[in-house]
Amino acid sequence: MLQRIALLTLIIACAVMAQPKKIVMVRVAPERVAELRAVAPEANIVAPPAEDVAREVEDADAVIGRLDPALIPRAKKLQWLQVFSAGVERYLHLGGPALRDSDIVLTNGKIIQAPEIADHAFAMLLGLTRQLPVFLENKARGQWIRGSNEGLTELRGRTALVVGVGGIGTEVAVRAKAFGMEVIGVEPKDLPLAPYLDRVVLPDRIDVVLPEADVIFLCAPHTPESHKMLGPGQFELMKRGAYFVAVSRGALYDMDALVRALDSKRLSGAGVDVTDPEPLPTGHALWEFPNVIITPHIAGRSDREWGRRMDLYKENLRRFLDGKPLRNVVDKQKGY
Numbered sequence: 001m002l003q004r005i006a007l008l009t010l011i012i013a014c015a016v017m018a019q020p021k022k023i024v025m026v027r028v029a030p031e032r033v034a035e036l037r038a039v040a041p042e043a044n045i046v047a048p049p050a051e052d053v054a055r056e057v058e059d060a061d062a063v064i065g066r067l068d069p070a071l072i073p074r075a076k077k078l079q080w081l082q083v084f085s086a087g088v089e090r091y092l093h094l095g096g097p098a099l100r101d102s103d104i105v106l107t108n109g110k111i112i113q114a115p116e117i118a119d120h121a122f123a124m125l126l127g128l129t130r131q132l133p134v135f136l137e138n139k140a141r142g143q144w145i146r147g148s149n150e151g152l153t154e155l156r157g158r159t160a161l162v163v164g165v166g167g168i169g170t171e172v173a174v175r176a177k178a179f180g181m182e183v184i185g186v187e188p189k190d191l192p193l194a195p196y197l198d199r200v201v202l203p204d205r206i207d208v209v210l211p212e213a214d215v216i217f218l219c220a221p222h223t224p225e226s227h228k229m230l231g232p233g234q235f236e237l238m239k240r241g242a243y244f245v246a247v248s249r250g251a252l253y254d255m256d257a258l259v260r261a262l263d264s265k266r267l268s269g270a271g272v273d274v275t276d277p278e279p280l281p282t283g284h285a286l287w288e289f290p291n292v293i294i295t296p297h298i299a300g301r302s303d304r305e306w307g308r309r310m311d312l313y314k315e316n317l318r319r320f321l322d323g324k325p326l327r328n329v330v331d332k333q334k335g336y
Contacts, residue, residue, distance in 0.1 A: 019320060020044040022077075024056050026065030034311060036064075039314045040321055062320055064313055069094035078104050080320050082313060086110040086167065086300075087249055089222050089332050099332065106330040107316060111167035112308045113300035115323045117273075120299035121217055121247045122179075124271025127293050128243055129153040131144035134290075153268070156180035161213035163229075164220025165191060165200065166336070168248060172217050173197055184209050186220075203229070210237040215245065222249035223335035232257040241268045250276035259285045262292065273299040 023040070025033050025047040030188060033047045048056045057063055057071050062080040072078070072095040081099070083091060086109050092100050099106065127133060131151045138145050160176035162169045165185040176183045177196040185191065185200040186209070201209055205227070210216070216238065220226050230253040244267055246253060260266045269291035278297060286292055301329070316326045330336060 002315075013137060021061040021127075021318065022046065022059060023062045023064065024048065024053070024060040026053055026063060026067045028065050032306070035310060036313060036317055040317050043321060062317075064317070067091075069099070071106075072096075073098035080105045080109045080326065082316055084109050086113060087221055088334060089249075092332060093336060094120065101332075105326055106332055107326050107328040108330050109309065110328055110336075112312060113302075113305060114167040114171040116302035116305060117168045117219075117247050117299040118175055119302075120295070121172050121219075121245050121271070122175050124273070124293045124295070125155075125215060125243060125245055128269035128271060128291065129155060134189050135294065151268075155215075158182070158210050158214035159184065160215045160217060161209055162217045162219060163187065163206065164218070164226075164248060165197070165251075166219070166221065169217070170187070170194075170196075171217035172219055172247075176215075176217075181215075184212065206236055207234065210234055211239055211254070213239060213242055215243045218244070218246040218252055219248045220252055221336035222251050222290070226252055228252065228254055229331070230257070232260070235261040235266070238266060240266050241265075243268055244270040244272075246272045246274050248274060250274040250278050255284075255286065262286075269293075271295075273297055 016303045021043050023043050023045045025036070025045060030046060030047065037045050046056055053068070053069055055076065057067065057075045057078070059077050060075055060113040061077055062082070063075065063078065066084055067081065074082070081104055084321045088106060088108050089105065100160065116159070129152070156179060157325070158181050160173070160181045161184050162176065163186045165173060165187040169185065169187070173183045173185060173196045182194060182198050185197050186201055186203055186206050188203055191197070193199050218230065228251065230252060235254070235257040238261065244258065258270060262270060271293040272286070273287070273295045274297055280286060280294065286294065312327060319326050
């Protein structure tokens with residue numbers, strides 16, 4: 001009898017082990033689902049309609065896509081969650097202990113969107129330093145007005161302060177160095193020597209280096225420690241005539257302090273792709289400044305974004321199925 005029970009237990013265990021891993025794709029285009037199925041034919045890859053996602057994730061081994069974080073506690077078998085975005089604060093907050101304190105491996109989209117976000121940051125900066133909003137208004141009126149050199153600012157020899165030297169900040173620093181700028185990084189992690197960084201300081205030294213900066217690039221992730229890290233005191237420390245560019249998360253800086261710095265002419269201009277609140281409300285004071293460029297959180301979009309995204313998803317899917325370490329793993333306690 002005991003031998004039969006042992007044999008039956010072994011058969012059941014083997015059957016369970018033989019079951020294909022279930023991968024649920026959420027809000028992923030059909031042609032991209034087909035690409036992933038092609039690289040992992042042994043997996044059970046499903047792409048349910050929105051109304052069936054909650055049911056399908058209950059027995060999913062992995063989820064790739066824009067999953068509603070509130071569904072995470074229902075995913076009892078979940079081992080791996082791959083999200084689209086670089087920022088994961090929403091998932092960690094709404095997923096709660098079911099994600100943050102679990103063994104679920106969380107991977108994000110950091111680095112994937114870094115090149116286009118860095119391009120966008122410099123597009124906004126160059127738009128400001130070359131007075132493009134003024135010339136675009138003149139063009140709309142059909143007016144050829146050269147004006148003076150006032151407001152046309154050369155970047156070579158200026159100082160760029162890159163707050164957050166992760167995937168995005170690294171790409172920004174590389175571009176700043178290519179423009180001939182001195183580049184100071186603010187980063188909590190130890191960084192290796194790099195030709196695009198002249199200095200790196202810890203976040204608790206940001207008040208020391210802010211007065212040196214001609215341009216402040218805000219590229220850090222949003223965590224409890226970085227929330228409103230640039231408040232009224234920090235804007236007061238900024239060099240008169242500096243430029244401010246925010247491309248990571250709006251909750252990192254104080255919007256009212258930014259408005260005051262612009263209103264007092266402390267800042268020559270600002271470019272913001274991220275705000276808090278978001279969307280930026282109609283009638284907000286920031287809309288009124290001619291020397292502010294505002295874009296609706298689209299810095300991470302480009303014609304090549306999905307190619308890099310799919311490369312990551314394919315590699316991570318194969319790694320997951322083969323039991324290998326995944327790329328872009330998030331430290332869930334630190335939030336990035």
